[in-house]
Each structure stands twice: as C-alpha cells, then as structure tokens.
Amino acid sequence: MKHYRDCQSCGHPLSRDPQGGGTEADGTRSSMYCRECYEAGQFLLPDISASEMQDRVRADLIATGFPRLFTGFHTRKIPLLERWQPTP
Numbered sequence: 524m525k526h527y528r529d530c531q532s533c534g535h536p537l538s539r540d541p542q543g544g545g546t547e548a549d550g551t552r553s554s555m556y557c558r559e560c561y562e563a564g565q566f567l568l569p570d571i572s573a574s575e576m577q578d579r580v581r582a583d584l585i586a587t588g589f590p591r592l593f594t595g596f597h598t599r600k601i602p603l604l605e606r607w608q609p610t611p
C-alpha cells in the first residue's frame with residue numbers, strides 16, 4: 524500500500540497525528556487518512572465535499588490562532604488529495 528505524508532482527506536501531516544493515522548475496519552493503521560477523518564474503515568464525515576473540508580480546515584486553523592491571511596495557502600491543495608479525486 525502506498526504511504527502518504529499527509530492525510531488524503533484534510534491535508535494534515537500524518538506525522539503530527541498522535542495516533543499516527545486513522546484505522547481500517549480490521550483495526551490496522553490507515554496510511555492514507557488521519558484519525559479525525561477516518562476511523563474503523565469509515566469516513567467520519569462521509570457526505571462532506573472538498574470545499575466544505577477546506578472551510579472546516581480553515582476554521583480550525585483560525586481557531587488555533589493561525590493568521591487568516593495564510594489559511595488559503597494551507598487549504599488550497601485539499602481538492603487535489605486522493606479522497607476528492609473522481610473514482611474512474
């Protein structure tokens with residue numbers, strides 16, 4: 524399985540996830556998604572869109588004191604992540 528540096532749903536670095544990532548249905552560690560996005564093989568927010576995820580991450584950044592001006596830079600790659608790619 525391919526290993527990713529950042530969560531392929533929200534873009535957070537997986538290395539900064541205290542649990543090291545989300546979990547699959549069988550309890551193994553996901554190498555693709557963080558714990559806040561993915562648990563036990565399911566997305567915690569299954570119906571969210573890429574732009575809604577951008578809004579959420581932006582709000583999170585602002586809530587943690589991140590300068591509003593830079594949040595666009597940190598969220599603009601979210602639509603390019605694996606989760607948001609159309610399935611063929």
Ligand SMILES: [Zn+2]
Pocket residue numbers: 530531532533534535556557558559560561
């Ligand atoms: Zn995530």
